Amino acid sequence: MLNLDNFKEIADNYQVFFFDAFGVLKNAHGLIPNIVDTFSYIRQQQKQFYILTNDASRSPQQLAESYWRLGLHDVTADSIISSGMLAREYLQLKVKQGTAVYLGTEDSAHYIETADLRTLSISDVDLDNTADINALVLLDDEGFDWNNDLNKAVNLLRRRTIPVIVANTDNTYPTSKTQVAIAIGGVADMLENIVGKQFIRFGKPDAQLFMFAYERVVAQNPAIGKKDIVMVGDTLRTDISGGNKFGLDTVLVLTGNIPAEDAEIRIRSTGIIPTYVCESAVIPV
Amino acid sequence: MLNLDNFKEIADNYQVFFFDAFGVLKNAHGLIPNIVDTFSYIRQQQKQFYILTNDASRSPQQLAESYWRLGLHDVTADSIISSGMLAREYLQLKVKQGTAVYLGTEDSAHYIETADLRTLSISDVDLDNTADINALVLLDDEGFDWNNDLNKAVNLLRRRTIPVIVANTDNTYPTSKTQVAIAIGGVADMLENIVGKQFIRFGKPDAQLFMFAYERVVAQNPAIGKKDIVMVGDTLRTDISGGNKFGLDTVLVLTGNIPAEDAEIRIRSTGIIPTYVCESAVIPV
Amino acid sequence: MLNLDNFKEIADNYQVFFFDAFGVLKNAHGLIPNIVDTFSYIRQQQKQFYILTNDASRSPQQLAESYWRLGLHDVTADSIISSGMLAREYLQLKVKQGTAVYLGTEDSAHYIETADLRTLSISDVDLDNTADINALVLLDDEGFDWNNDLNKAVNLLRRRTIPVIVANTDNTYPTSKTQVAIAIGGVADMLENIVGKQFIRFGKPDAQLFMFAYERVVAQNPAIGKKDIVMVGDTLRTDISGGNKFGLDTVLVLTGNIPAEDAEIRIRSTGIIPTYVCESAVIPV
Amino acid sequence: MLNLDNFKEIADNYQVFFFDAFGVLKNAHGLIPNIVDTFSYIRQQQKQFYILTNDASRSPQQLAESYWRLGLHDVTADSIISSGMLAREYLQLKVKQGTAVYLGTEDSAHYIETADLRTLSISDVDLDNTADINALVLLDDEGFDWNNDLNKAVNLLRRRTIPVIVANTDNTYPTSKTQVAIAIGGVADMLENIVGKQFIRFGKPDAQLFMFAYERVVAQNPAIGKKDIVMVGDTLRTDISGGNKFGLDTVLVLTGNIPAEDAEIRIRSTGIIPTYVCESAVIPV
Known part of the structure; x- marks a missing residue:
């Protein structure tokens, strides 16, 4: 030992x-x-x-509030560095304009709201109208329909050559003492393997x-x-x-x-x- | 050229x-x-x-009927060899008794119905009652809820050391001239990667x-x-x-x-x- | 336990x-x-x-003799099935003529000697004269110079689109109680990864x-x-x-x-x- | 086009x-x-x-001199950032003392010579005397015997749990207009796969x-x-x-x-x- x-x-x-x-x-x-x-x-x-x-499912502000509620008052939003913040920096530096489609909740979409970029949930994408889409961002495993919308993401990436940003490199996260759920990082591996294109991953x-x-x-x-x-x-x-x-x-x-x-x-x-x-x-x- | x-x-x-x-x-x-x-x-x-x-989504009989309806009458059920048939042979030789849980439609479950094995859709699995489950079989991408039931499959495999049989090695299949859908083979890769255990794959x-x-x-x-x-x-x-x-x-x-x-x-x-x-x-x- | x-x-x-x-x-x-x-x-x-x-490094006859020398007399050449025998069957059915280049000892080359195929050690290959080469067979980790001849194998496969057969799927084999050596199967993974082409593997x-x-x-x-x-x-x-x-x-x-x-x-x-x-x-x- | x-x-x-x-x-x-x-x-x-x-095979000074000899005089040693420099920084911050074993030429070993660390070529390692070895560094594909010394590296890593640093992420490098050689990055993939431990890679x-x-x-x-x-x-x-x-x-x-x-x-x-x-x-x- x-x-x-x-x-x-x-x-x-x-x-x-x-x-x-x-x-x-x-x-x-x-x-x-x-x-x-x-x-x-x-x-x-x-x-x-x-x-x-x-964890890019919630903003640093929301994460800090959750620590506060649990009784840990020293953690402020300023002291939280999330992989979602790197996704935002990437979009600001490299994508700049058009529409960024995301997989995740509205809370997670906070990370990719920048001055000049429109955000759109994968659920709202019309595959016949994708010319304005300049990036796909994977933020959270909730907020969309897995079967329909993962298929939609695959077809979007067959149609458009755009960067795909993954703001979470974990495969699973715990949901109770004995159970886990598949994280968006695990879903990203599947999509990357299927479309055969290299995704851009941020996170430890x-x-x-x-x-x-x-x-x-x-x-x-x-x-x-x-x-x-x-x-x-x-x-x-x-x-x-x-x-x-x-x-x-x-x-x-x-x-x-x-x-x-x-x-x-x-x-x-x-x-x-x-x-x-x-x-x-x-x-x- | x-x-x-x-x-x-x-x-x-x-x-x-x-x-x-x-x-x-x-x-x-x-x-x-x-x-x-x-x-x-x-x-x-x-x-x-x-x-x-x-294609293990339908039985050879059903597949032969679909060729007949399209006008190809030479194809009989006997002339169709599906990866689903290998899944059945595996269960007959190696699992024999208890319950085989499946991901797929009821049509696809045809392949794993053998004399001595009970079949159960992943949707109907109770994670607090898994002692009788002796195999997990991935047959088709339809017939279950992707988010809930894929998470359930991961938790089942964390709880029970059982063989996982994949009756389709394809990543995608075409749904129209320009679109594809993720096949159960693509989903299997994700699950295998997440649970870190070796699955048993049948198919070309x-x-x-x-x-x-x-x-x-x-x-x-x-x-x-x-x-x-x-x-x-x-x-x-x-x-x-x-x-x-x-x-x-x-x-x-x-x-x-x-x-x-x-x-x-x-x-x-x-x-x-x-x-x-x-x-x-x-x-x- | x-x-x-x-x-x-x-x-x-x-x-x-x-x-x-x-x-x-x-x-x-x-x-x-x-x-x-x-x-x-x-x-x-x-x-x-x-x-x-x-183990495709020696013929079934040689392997049986080694068991005999150790005192196990029931093992005859007929009772030994080696991955090398599948390599030979493949060449007989699929390559048929020309030259099969091999990595391995002369003993291992026994497996690929068929009626109509010339065998040639990778060490003797002239990269300016490869038109007759119809297959590359990886048999054993000995019998060639690793640095020179593995580079030669890579360049041969950049020049010629030919099947590559690997008659050993192991990564290592033991050489003493505490030490191992890299097996040809481990070398094959490196070559396959470098040339980006799919090799054909035989063996458990x-x-x-x-x-x-x-x-x-x-x-x-x-x-x-x-x-x-x-x-x-x-x-x-x-x-x-x-x-x-x-x-x-x-x-x-x-x-x-x-x-x-x-x-x-x-x-x-x-x-x-x-x-x-x-x-x-x-x-x- | x-x-x-x-x-x-x-x-x-x-x-x-x-x-x-x-x-x-x-x-x-x-x-x-x-x-x-x-x-x-x-x-x-x-x-x-x-x-x-x-390229960690030569020092920035040597690389700058080679540009000078070719007629490009603007390139100074200061303007060259090599993956070897990251290997050195890692050793300075994280290993500090003992012996760093390297695969590569003596020229490449320049990168890992720090104040408090002894460097030793893999060829000179005695597997019965490894207690002082605190790191293995892969620098260049030359300067050692591939067959003997790659096997020695595998056995060293089975014996000692030490960090392995790879200062080159390329698989191959060109040696003439039509030929390539396997780079140490390609060799590193094989070793990592064989020993099943995670290596630390520096380089684009x-x-x-x-x-x-x-x-x-x-x-x-x-x-x-x-x-x-x-x-x-x-x-x-x-x-x-x-x-x-x-x-x-x-x-x-x-x-x-x-x-x-x-x-x-x-x-x-x-x-x-x-x-x-x-x-x-x-x-x-």
């Missing part, structure tokens, strides 16, 4: 914390018990944190989400370097793999995807090696 | 014909013009043919469909060998690849997936090399 | 045994202790067996190797059906997956790839489910 | 140029004719450029190479944004895909991988869409 590290001792060596959300701060039952103490400690120490999430483990957060850190305090930041997550394939590759030290916590007894074998079999392994991200008061 | 071979001259060199259905005998508009003449010729020559199809290019037809041929006439059979199809990845690997000569026809001007580049880029390329499988009277 | 089944009790229910070789009959130290007793028992019972192997888990053995069984005794045959192997991905799909009952033995303590988790995580799990294939006298 | 854009007109709209090397500035015969004029123009306009290359299309160059641009001139930079390359999968995703406008030039007559079909079939397509990156004087 793996020796576990003490999260407080680790935390004292870093200036900035990047946290994954699900499995680190909350789970299907609500907040991880006593996780609010960690944020009190970070506040007392006058250190910085960001939450890096592949991709470097661009880390870079987006890193630029905010440096803008606030130019003295901070990668060695001062630690990424804390419960998933090897996204949090730890992405953090490592970006050059950050990483902490695997065992409050989410990986039970304590599986940690060592998972690390050995995947070759994705966290700098530290801790029981949780809780810093007791 | 590729030199095209004359299908009648080729046909005269073989005793048995294996035909793909869609793109060879019929398309979104009905029968390929004059394809009935090919079957008259085969009948006159007292040669044999089989139709090898990845897999050798077992060819073997199933070959055994029927030999049962009727033990003098026939692989060199006497030619596989005729419109798709490199399934018909030609599978026929080649099984040791048959193969004919690519240009009445389906591949336009004449693309044939050469497709063959070169995939490395899947038909023995012959013909405009169509029509033998003019 | 998994309950283990008794191999002798299982054996008494079947008429024909298909055995994998490495990890079932022998390992890096020689024969599995007492495995000769199993073959005495099969002989006494007047039952049949075949050895199904992905592919149905054609099972079919080849099955046809021999039925030729000897037409009363035997798939339900009378059991496949015994140490590898889920090849022996068990292939046997299951072909419709055979399967036995996973723990004398090879999978330690006893890992069997249950491997079965659950891969979804490849043997009918039985036994400590070994030994039947004590 | 695609309408081609005029490179000079495009160039006038950007402040900074990111160039791919092979297929844009040079090919198997030497410099692309008149490409020196482009650099004269950039110099006259007092604009900036960087060369982004997946990965965002980190673009970020590395972008940070240099901004350090020199903080007023420059992504919209002021254009990526010029000949390969959709690396240059154009990576540039697009990073948020840059992109130019596909037809002096390398893609012949003019294939450009449109390649763009449509891959879904990787350059902002512009130009005959070459030459700006005539």
Whole structure:
């Protein structure tokens, strides 16, 4: 069995914390018990944190409100970096005009509302009238009819050569203690495979989400370097793999995807090696 | 541009014909013009043919009736070999008892009705009561609710270690001259990727469909060998690849997936090399 | 921990045994202790067996001699079915004339020597003189210079659109108790990925190797059906997956790839489910 | 046929140029004719450029010298960003001490020589003495024995759970007008597949190479944004895909991988869409 590290001792060596959300701060039952103490400690120490999430189903404002309702008041919209924000940056820089069709709820469409781009749900697309469509954006697994609208997306991509942006790289997400649902990232893999075209994915483990957060850190305090930041997550394939590759030290916590007894074998079999392994991200008061 | 071979001259060199259905005998508009003449010729020559199809949405009887209604009267249920028949053979040999859950229409469930196995639509599965479920069979893309029931299939496979049988290896199928729909084979890839378990696939290019037809041929006439059979199809990845690997000569026809001007580049880029390329499988009277 | 089944009790229910070789009959130290007793028992019972192997590095005659030298005298060349034999059948049916270039030793080239085909080692290929080359066959990881000759193979396949046959689907093979070597199957994946063309693979888990053995069984005794045959192997991905799909009952033995303590988790995580799990294939006298 | 854009007109709209090397500035015969004029123009306009290359076989200094010898004197070591530089940054941030084993020439090992890390060629590794080895770095396809040393790399990774860094994501590189060689990126795919562990890849299309160059641009001139930079390359999968995703406008030039007559079909079939397509990156004087 793996020796576990003490999260407080680790935390004292870093200036900035990047946290994954699900499995680190909350789970299907609500907040991880006593996780609010960690944020009190970070506040007392006058250190910085960001939450890096592949959840593009709700805006940072909505996500922050949900933490508030659960009792975690330190998380503000400003401290949340979502893969949806990269989708928006891409559209602003690269698509600019016309219509962006999306798969997702109206809430998720928030991410792609920019000054000069019209947004349109896949459900409202008329396949005989696609000349104005300049991008397809996959945001959330809800808000459309899977059978009809996934077929419509395939036919749209056979007709138009346009960029397809995926704002979530997860395959599934938990819906209860024992059940999961297919995430839009899993649906995106199917569509990409079927149409045979390369999609553009944003979200952990991709470097661009880390870079987006890193630029905010440096803008606030130019003295901070990668060695001062630690990424804390419960998933090897996204949090730890992405953090490592970006050059950050990483902490695997065992409050989410990986039970304590599986940690060592998972690390050995995947070759994705966290700098530290801790029981949780809780810093007791 | 590729030199095209004359299908009648080729046909005269073989005793048995294996035909793909869609793109060879019929398309979104009905029968390929004059394809009935090919079957008259085969009948006159007292040669044999089989139709090898990845379509497990309807029974051979139903498929034969649909050819009859289109005006092709030579095709009987006995001459149709469907991937669904391999799914049934698998269940008979390997699962034997309990419940087989299926994704598909009631028509498609015909394939898995065996003496000792109860069949149950995924829509009717209760996830709290799965102890009797011994197999999951993917038959058709219709007959269930994609969002609810695909999530249910994922959760079933997280709970139970059971074989998953896929009776269709196609990603899409045409629904009109310009549109396609996602086939259950495409959905199967997504589910397999998400649950991380190996599914069991039947259908071209897999050798077992060819073997199933070959055994029927030999049962009727033990003098026939692989060199006497030619596989005729419109798709490199399934018909030609599978026929080649099984040791048959193969004919690519240009009445389906591949336009004449693309044939050469497709063959070169995939490395899947038909023995012959013909405009169509029509033998003019 | 998994309950283990008794191999002798299982054996008494079947008429024909298909055995994998490495990890079932022998390992890096020689024969599995007492495995000769199993073959005495099969002989006494007047039952049949075949050895199904992905090893195309030596002829069935050479393989049988190596068993003889180790003390297992029941294994004759006739009872060995190698993936190399399928490569030969393919060339006989589909290539017929010209030159077949091979990667492998001279011993392995035995498999592709047919009446009308010239064989040529990749080392002897002149890239300016390739018009006569009609196939490339990957047989063994030895007998050529990896750097020079793999580059040569890539350039040959850029120049000529020819079938590529892989007579071994394994990625690695053991060379000592603790070390492995890359098998030609692993090299084939790299070449296929680089040239982007589809190769033709023979060997477990592919149905054609099972079919080849099955046809021999039925030729000897037409009363035997798939339900009378059991496949015994140490590898889920090849022996068990292939046997299951072909419709055979399967036995996973723990004398090879999978330690006893890992069997249950491997079965659950891969979804490849043997009918039985036994400590070994030994039947004590 | 695609309408081609005029490179000079495009160039006038950007402040900074990111160039791919092979297929844009040079090919198997030497410099692309008149490409020196482009650099004269950039110099006259007092604009900036960087060369982004997946070539980690030689140091920036050596690469700059090779351009000088070919007659292109504007390219200095400072203007070359190689994937090898990201490998070094990773080792500095994440590995820090012990031994880094490399596959490649001594020249390529330059990239991983840092203050506190010992470097060791794979050829010199003793598998019985690996406790000090903390990383494996794949730099170049030369400088080691493929058969012996690739097997040694596999066995090292079975023994030690260490990060594997790949400083080149290409599968092949041209060695003459008609021939290619397998690049270390192609070898890396094989090793990763065989050991089943995740490797860490640096190089286009990965965002980190673009970020590395972008940070240099901004350090020199903080007023420059992504919209002021254009990526010029000949390969959709690396240059154009990576540039697009990073948020840059992109130019596909037809002096390398893609012949003019294939450009449109390649763009449509891959879904990787350059902002512009130009005959070459030459700006005539």
